Amino acid sequence: MMYLAEARMQDVVKKQLQFKLKAYRGVFTSLIAVQVLAILFSLGGIGMSGGETENFSYEANYYSGNIVIVLTMLWGFITAVLLTTRAYRFDDFSFVTNRVSSNVSNIYFLIVSCILAGITAMLSSFLLKVLVISFVNTDAFVQASVSFPEYSTGMIGTILYIILFSALGYLVGMFTQIHKSLIVLLPVLLLSTLILSTGHPELIQNIIGFFGNENSFLVFALKTIITAVVLFGASLLVSGRMEVKQ
Amino acid sequence: MIIISLLLAFISVIAGIYIFNAFMGKYHIKKPLKWIFGGYAIILIGSVLIYFMLPEDTFTHAKTYSDEEIMQEEKNQEELYRLALNGKIDQVDDKYITQQWEFELKDDRLVLTAPEPQHSAVTVLAERAGTDKKIKIDYYGMKRIVGNVDVSSKVKAPELEFGENTIHIRKREKVNVKVANFSKEFTVKQFSDGKKSESRMSAMMDQDFLYMQIPVGVEVTGGVIFIDE
Numbered sequence: 158m159m160y161l162a163e164a165r166m167q168d169v170v171k172k173q174l175q176f177k178l179k180a181y182r183g184v185f186t187s188l189i190a191v192q193v194l195a196i197l198f199s200l201g202g203i204g205m206s207g208g209e210t211e212n213f214s215y216e217a218n219y220y221s222g223n224i225v226i227v228l229t230m231l232w233g234f235i236t237a238v239l240l241t242t243r244a245y246r247f248d249d250f251s252f253v254t255n256r257v258s259s260n261v262s263n264i265y266f267l268i269v270s271c272i273l274a275g276i277t278a279m280l281s282s283f284l285l286k287v288l289v290i291s292f293v294n295t296d297a298f299v300q301a302s303v304s305f306p307e308y309s310t311g312m313i314g315t316i317l318y319i320i321l322f323s324a325l326g327y328l329v330g331m332f333t334q335i336h337k338s339l340i341v342l343l344p345v346l347l348l349s350t351l352i353l354s355t356g357h358p359e360l361i362q363n364i365i366g367f368f369g370n371e372n373s374f375l376v377f378a379l380k381t382i383i384t385a386v387v388l389f390g391a392s393l394l395v396s397g398r399m400e401v402k403q
Numbered sequence: 404m405i406i407i408s409l410l411l412a413f414i415s416v417i418a419g420i421y422i423f424n425a426f427m428g429k430y431h432i433k434k435p436l437k438w439i440f441g442g443y444a445i446i447l448i449g450s451v452l453i454y455f456m457l458p459e460d461t462f463t464h465a466k467t468y469s470d471e472e473i474m475q476e477e478k479n480q481e482e483l484y485r486l487a488l489n490g491k492i493d494q495v496d497d498k499y500i501t502q503q504w505e506f507e508l509k510d511d512r513l514v515l516t517a518p519e520p521q522h523s524a525v526t527v528l529a530e531r532a533g534t535d536k537k538i539k540i541d542y543y544g545m546k547r548i549v550g551n552v553d554v555s556s557k558v559k560a561p562e563l564e565f566g567e568n569t570i571h572i573r574k575r576e577k578v579n580v581k582v583a584n585f586s587k588e589f590t591v592k593q594f595s596d597g598k599k600s601e602s603r604m605s606a607m608m609d610q611d612f613l614y615m616q617i618p619v620g621v622e623v624t625g626g627v628i629f630i631d632e
Contacts, residue, residue: 182436189443203586206550213558214579217550221586277447279588284450286585290461295581297463299552303587303595311591318590374594 166258173262178269184236188274191232192281195225199285200292220289222282226315229278233271233319234326240267241330241392260396264389267323275316279308310374317381321368324388331395468548480545484610487528487543490630492614501544502560508536508621509567515625518574525561525572525613529627532616538570539616550584561613572613 202218209215240263290298303311333340350360371377468476483495515527525542532539542560546553557580564571587595617623 186436186439189439202583212575212577213547214577215547215549215554215582216580217582217584219550219584219586222588223586226588226590277443279590280447280451282588283454284447287450287453289583289585290457293583295583296557297552297554297580297582298461299550299582299584300462301585301587303591307591307595310594311588314590314594315588369589369593372594377594 169258170262170265173258174265174269177262177266181240181266184239184270185273187236188229188232188270188277191228192225192277195228196281196285196288198228199224200288218293218295220285222278222285225278225281225285226318229274229315230319230322233267233274233323234329236270237267237323237326238330238333241327241334243334256396257393260393263327264392267327268320271319271323272316275312275319278319279312279315314374314377317378317385318368320385321381321388324385324392328388328392328395331392335395335398463552468551468553473548473551476546476548480610483543483545484612487612487614488628488630490530492528492530492630495543499543499545500541502542504540504563504565506538506540506565506570508538508618511536511621512568513538513617513621513623513625514569515572515623515627516569517572517626525575525611527572527613527615527625527627529615529617529623529629531619531629533618534620536618536621538618538621540570541614542611543614544611547580549580550582552582552584554580554582558611 199220199222202220203223204219205217207214207216286300329343332343368377368380371380479496483499486492486494517525517527540563544555544558544560546555547558548554558578559575561575562573564573586592615627617627623629
């Protein structure tokens with residue numbers, strides 16, 4: 158078949174990405190909602206210790222942006238699942254498209270969103286500190302010293318974690334689109350694994366430890382990027398099994 | 404517990420996203436979104452600027468301790484009390500003496516009074532020393548470490564009221580200390596060199612004591628533990 162203008166893959170992807178960045182604004186507003194919610198949760202502190210004797214009592218409260226980061230990771234997962242749903246996928250048919258370009262633009266969109274999410278999650282820790290200093294009555298504020306390189310590495314690490322979760326979410330979402338019964342089966346499988354592993358938590362600990370216990374940033378980056386590539390690649394393969402406009 | 408927390412977090416994020424999207428959809432809110440993004444970005448960048456413009460004394464510069472240092476300090480303080488009780492006060496580090504008094508008796512009697520129960524005031528240890536009617540009193544204040552931070556300066560020495568032959572230890576107000584500790588985010592801690600040294604321990608030996616040197620021959624009335632008798 159002949160066309161007047163041959164649509165190049167990268168142009169289609171670029172156009173779709175631009176469209177998605179404008180059209181899926183709900184993704185970013187929900188990110189803000191989740192982070193604001195997480196900051197509010199964090200105001201209560203992530204831990205405390207206390208004690209009392211006849212003449213002296215003490216209370217030490219610990220604050221950090223951990224809750225914001227964890228909830229942002231969950232946001233990344235859920236956002237990726239939502240992108241695979243029918244309502245979002247059909248948007249791509251406004252363009253000259255195929256399943257690969259649609260998926261690739263989705264993946265780029267997720268990566269851009271995750272970068273923004275990681276930056277805002279880390280910046281929100283400053284907002285949390287300013288709020289605690291302004292509204293929490295204490296005798297002393299103690300700050301663990303963090304150098305700029307340390308902070309930057311932490312920010313990139315956060316972004317990589319969010320990308321990892323969104324890659325996982327994208328694959329899970331694709332599976333659920335293949336067969337609707339997986340919407341029920343996957344959570345059941347996940348929950349039963351979690352419950353069954355409570356006595357033998359090695360599997361989950363090993364998975365968490367594979368990323369979480371890695372102290373070398375370069376090795377961690379390699380692990381997350383390779384895992385994300387594998388997960389996104391698997392999503393592309395799974396997506397290929399879908400019917401047109403399924 | 405971790406599983407339940409994760410599930411709750413998961414459910415709250417899904418509910419948050421769903422309610423938020425439903426709200427935005429129901430009221431067809433589109434234009435203000437630009438303002439929401441902009442506003443959030445300004446708040447975040449503003450908070451970074453405010454944070455770096457905070458006065459230097461906002462954060463405490465008190466000495467901070469690692470787990471190992473806290474445990475060592477607790478051992479030192481237990482040892483200190485044991486040495487004092489066994490009459491080896493000369494082996495105790497002078498750094499624990501935070502206040503000293505000297506008092507001259509009119510005759511050979513000393514009455515020590517303190518609020519009941521006396522432990523709400525302070526323990527009084529004493530030894531016999533000299534014959535010149537002068538009483539020397541040292542206050543040994545223990546370290547209080549809360550969430551890594553030395554807050555010992557918050558605990559003042561007891562107030563003593565001196566009469567002709569009397570010393571009254573005034574009841575101390577209870578000291579309440581609150582410390583807010585900003586920890587590193589786990590993604591920062593994971594790649595930090597000193598990740599193992601961050602501690603969450605607190606230590607507070609409540610064994611402050613007054614150590615009195617009372618002249619030989621002075622008759623003492625009141626709650627004093629003589630270490631050499």
